[in-house]
Amino acid sequence: MQTNLSFDTAHVLLLSAVTGIFLLAGFVKGVVGLGLPTVAVGLLGLFMPPQQAAALLIVPSLATNLWQLLAGGRFVWLLRRLWLMLAGIVAGTLLGANFMAADSVGHATIALGMALIAYALLGLAAARFSVSAGKEKYLSPVIGLTTGLITAATAVFVIPAVPYLQALNLEKDELIQALGLSFTVSTIAMAAGLAQGGALHMEGAAISLIALLPALGGMFVGQWLRAKISAVLFRRCFFVGLLLLGLHLSSHLWR
Template identity: 60%
Template sequence: MENNLLYICAVFALAGFVKGVTGMGLPTVAMALLGLVMPPLQAAALLVVPSLFTNVWQMLARRGLYEVWLRLRPMLLGVCGGTLVGGALFAQADGKGLLGIALVLYALLGLSTWRWQVRPGQESWLGPIVGAATGLLTGATGVFVIPAVPYLQALGLDKEELVQAMGLSFTVSTLALAVTLTTHGAWEPAAAGMSFAAQLPALAGLLLGERLRLLLKPALFRRCFFVTLFALGAHLSFSAA
């Protein structure tokens, strides 16, 4: 892992920058690029601290967190249960192929014009299903955006509520992933130390991305982001075949 130190720092700086611009994407970018040089389980261990730190930052950026927690609680409980099950099912698998497929699906959703709408009466039963599915993918790949992010976007939240909701969802997913990794022995001292070190370039990238957010064209940036994810996901899928 030490041989890839500069690469790891560059990956987290870039991932933090993407999160600063778009409000999401740190774990997705990090897992996609780290997955090129190491197994997903090892990459996920590096992800824990930078993801937790930046998502708590995002989650606490505005008031109203308790109300968001109450609304999303069914989904978040599903995330916790699904992550533990996913980690148990896929702990011994390489996971690169599944990670690649998850990235491709996420990229296709991001590039499409399809929009999902969830009615208030559906949240009580749909939230746990979405959370469990997200948790299964989190435990298997370390990526926790599918289907959680499309679901949150479908709730009709305003922009700031959505950013806070994603921060809360990603924080819970990161904690559940950390528990799963610890259970399966992947959270070792070397990985933990590297994960703590990786939060520095991630934070630097986050702050830079937040400063440049107003200067960039969000639509163009997001399109380039999803095209790149699609290419990385396709590469991981074919290399694992």
């Protein structure tokens, strides 16, 4: 009886934490247009391995990114323009799929912390880059491959894909849709990599499905609140929070 009680309590605590984290992650995505996987995996990484966190991310990330992808009318044009980067993302993610599965000493958690630090510093610096059309065909597969390898190691697929897409001088709606396309492909590739490594299980899939509702609810509230608060101030707070989280997760480097 004691064992069953402990088992039930552990599951209730896990579901409560997952619900709260995905509610917050969806809220952030609703306000700033990105950040759901970054926030979710970063916070989940405080009490579970990144590989397990990545498995919980699949359904909410895929659903919210498909929503973002299908909201625009430039899908075919973006697919033709970005296919080299997208192919690189798939290749890099599958090539690095065994990294988290083989991680037994916390390297993936440290890598996740470093990725969050890099992303936060770029965001706080408001760095702006520009990529010419002539360089795009050479850079796209490299950016995609690098993003895929980082995705496989950390379950965070924003570095360097997001700064690169921002450097292509896309229109606002095109950029939002391009981010949705990149994140959707990254999520599918990550799911394939996790399945390849045997990290996808029915229990994880069920919790991931449960996490979809708070993620969508948070995203809806965030979109509603976007017009009522300073987006600049919110973004700064968001990146400061990611920086602190990244420093905490990578703290093993200094121990």
